[in-house]
Amino acid sequence: MDKPVDERPYSPGLEGVLAGETSLAKVDGANGRLTYRGYPIVDLVQHGTYAQVAELLWTGEWPDTAHLPCAPLPSPVLVALRALPVDAHPMDALRTATSVWGAVNRPGWPPTVEQARALTSLAPSALAAFARLRDGREPIDPDPELELAAGFLYQLTTETPDPAAARALDAYFITGAEHGFNASTFAARVITSTQSDIASAVCGAIGALKGPLHGGAPSEVVNQLHEIGSVERAEKWIDEALDRGERLMGFGHRVYRAYDPRAAALRTVAEGMAGMAEWLELAVAVEDVALRKLAERHPDRALKTNVEYYAAAVLQGVGLPPDLFPATFALARHAGWTAHVLEQASANRLIRPDVRYVGPAERSLPGVPVAR
Ligand code: COA
Numbered sequence: 001m002d003k004p005v006d007e008r009p010y011s012p013g014l015e016g017v018l019a020g021e022t023s024l025a026k027v028d029g030a031n032g033r034l035t036y037r038g039y040p041i042v043d044l045v046q047h048g049t050y051a052q053v054a055e056l057l058w059t060g061e062w063p064d065t066a067h068l069p070c071a072p073l074p075s076p077v078l079v080a081l082r083a084l085p086v087d088a089h090p091m092d093a094l095r096t097a098t099s100v101w102g103a104v105n106r107p108g109w110p111p112t113v114e115q116a117r118a119l120t121s122l123a124p125s126a127l128a129a130f131a132r133l134r135d136g137r138e139p140i141d142p143d144p145e146l147e148l149a150a151g152f153l154y155q156l157t158t159e160t161p162d163p164a165a166a167r168a169l170d171a172y173f174i175t176g177a178e179h180g181f182n183a184s185t186f187a188a189r190v191i192t193s194t195q196s197d198i199a200s201a202v203c204g205a206i207g208a209l210k211g212p213l214h215g216g217a218p219s220e221v222v223n224q225l226h227e228i229g230s231v232e233r234a235e236k237w238i239d240e241a242l243d244r245g246e247r248l249m250g251f252g253h254r255v256y257r258a259y260d261p262r263a264a265a266l267r268t269v270a271e272g273m274a275g276m277a278e279w280l281e282l283a284v285a286v287e288d289v290a291l292r293k294l295a296e297r298h299p300d301r302a303l304k305t306n307v308e309y310y311a312a313a314v315l316q317g318v319g320l321p322p323d324l325f326p327a328t329f330a331l332a333r334h335a336g337w338t339a340h341v342l343e344q345a346s347a348n349r350l351i352r353p354d355v356r357y358v359g360p361a362e363r364s365l366p367g368v369p370v371a372r
């Protein structure tokens with residue numbers, strides 16, 4: 001094929017390309033630091049709540065207190081969830097609920113903090129309702145007193161969650177709230193840049209997060225530890241997996257070259273959870289072996305523990321079924337997605353990059369004489 005005429009720089013996957021500006025999260029991969037509007041993630045997890053973090057992301061202000069309960073589901077959303085097959089992907093159920101909410105409420109341009117709040121508080125109710133419906137159980141109304149994470153657990157189980165479990169899931173929500181220009185956030189910003197509505201942007205983001213290259217799989221960490229089974233088996237299991245060219249789940253990251261600060265924060269949370277001691281003992285021992293083996297095999301590539309490793313501990317510890325893990329991550333990311341929608345709209349410019357054409361040169365259709 002002829003050499004492309006267009007010689008402008010091109011980076012597959014937009015890797016390393018600056019595609020916007022944000023004042024929301026700073027992801028410092030080299031040093032393993034993550035801040036939301038300048039505040040370190042570890043401090044936000046230790047001293048804040050998801051409701052405060054969401055307000056911080058949406059408004060730029062740190063409120064002394066904040067209350068963000070789950071919203072009741074509008075009847076058309078419930079009708080749509082009831083119409084889904086019981087084996088529908090939970091992420092599809094969440095996207096459907098968001099889409100129906102958008103069709104009913106028709107959120108206008110420009111997007112507002114109230115719209116962001118409404119969508120973020122709808123999502124846990126929608127996911128919990130779908131989880132119950134697929135098991136043949138009726139959804140229940142949210143408890144307006146409970147915060148988002150606790151309210152989600154309540155709507156799943158009909159029991160007011162243990163405060164420690166609610167706190168642990170809230171901490172997980174904080175670590176998952178925002179992470180720069182990842183694929184789903186970028187998708188939301190592209191959609192917003194056309195002056196489309198916030199529900200469409202979040203639908204697009206959920207669609208992007210559903211892909212296995214993005215949504216992550218803490219459930220695979222659970223399977224991995226289950227297969228390893230005991231500390232004594234860890235070394236052999238890991239060697240064999242690496243010999244087969246497999247990847248260890250919960251290790252490595254595109255951006256972080258140091259220990260993922262979210263993993264460190266969630267490990268502390270998991271250590272404080274009841275009933276996790278045995279699982280954590282195995283997880284910590286396996287992590288030590290895995291880090292040693294990865295360092296031996298990739299001396300030039302820093303492969304450290306990522307957020308999924310200890311997210312698995314927290315999500316399992318609060319009793320969530322593993323197939324709800326990716327959609328639960330989507331619930332947490334709502335604050336970040338919608339904050340990016342607001343940020344994009346506040347200084348909007350249509351996102352419309354160029355593409356390098358590599359197809360045939362201009363030519364005639366078969367049987368048609370060369371024109372002009
Ligand atoms: N286990 C074993 N080897 C790994 C690894 C892992 N978890 N992550 C990366 N590597 C190896 C690769 O095989 C590659 O080796 P090679 O150079 O011999 O081919 C080298 O390290 C670089 O890999 P690369 O794919 O370029 O790393 P990346 O930084 O672009 O990939 C991930 C990032 C997250 C996709 C990757 O680390 C991974 O697949 N991790 C496991 C899944 C996971 O935990 N995902 C959640 C992420 S939050």
